[in-house]
Amino acid sequence: MRSLQPQVKAIQERHAGDQERIQLETAHIYKLSGVDPLAGCLPTLVTIPVWIGLYKALSNVANEGLLTEGFFWIPSLAGPTTIAARESGQGISWLFPFTDGHPPLGWSDTMAYLVLPILLVISQYLSAQIMQSSQSNDPSQQGAQAAVKFLPLLIGYFALSVPSGLSLYWLTNNVLSSAQQVWLQKLGGAKNPVQEYIDKLAREESTNVGKYEPADKSEVLPKAGKPQPGQVPKPSEPQRGGR
Incomplete structure (x- = not known):
């Protein structure tokens, strides 16, 4: 109960004046933490x-x-x-x-x-x-x-x-x-x-960002007009409309 007070206080400040919303959010925090207030x-x-x-x-x-x-x-x-x-x-x-x-x-x-x-x-x-x-x-x-x-x-x-x-x-x-x-x-x-659940989500998000974002985009996207090593150059198409 004591360790949840920062979250409960934040809920009270965020929904000041709305007692019903405060009770719902507080009950959700207790349920997520497996805490019974009457225990x-x-x-x-x-x-x-x-x-x-x-x-x-x-x-x-x-x-x-x-x-x-x-x-x-x-x-x-x-x-x-x-x-x-x-x-x-x-x-x-x-x-x-x-x-x-x-x-x-x-x-x-x-x-x-x-x-x-x-x-x-x-x-x-x-x-x-x-x-x-x-x-x-x-x-x-x-x-x-x-x-x-x-x-x-x-x-x-x-x-x-x-x-x-x-x-x-x-x-x-x-x-x-x-x-x-x-x-x-x-x-x-x-x-x-x-707090452990929030920290876990933050760690997973940072891991996914570092995993899927390339360090250097130039290594993934080839430069226009320059064939990559081992790549056969594509023949240029003849111009139409000329004699």
Whole structure:
């Protein structure tokens, strides 16, 4: 989709004001490239049940007291919140209220738990910027692009009230997905099928021109009045009308 944006933008500029023609030409470009515009939603839809199942699994494990291990700077993969706090709608009660200028978990654990949501917001924003086409000026996508800007903040707020294990999984998924996308676009040699087709036609046309056009026409067309080597001169016809 991203590699086709120059062609889509050119179509929008060429047929400005004619939405029907723009849609037809854009659909033709997608069909020629074998691209389905709705296919980009499938990975997100497929991962929703995975997130729900993982959230339930981690919550149950944490409720049984089996997820108390830490991970690097994270004190516990089950924290910082508790099952009771999440069920009562107080998932961020580990942050507020302050007592004598200190959060409920103390500054050390609180800052350690806050690192992961902050990293998650940053990774989600970078991932959205990589996935989003920076060259697209389609007015119909402006609303979606505006929503994408606020999505990392919502995910960060959500990460404050779930087990750190789920946030860690989400962060890892963002990093790997972004790295894969960068590799495909920059290092993997992902090519535009439409541009390849245009380049192929240009190469064939240049080959045909060089093949059928002689380098020196004097070598093909004999000069008038001069017989070529091995050619028998044609006898001149007698003039008529004379005596």
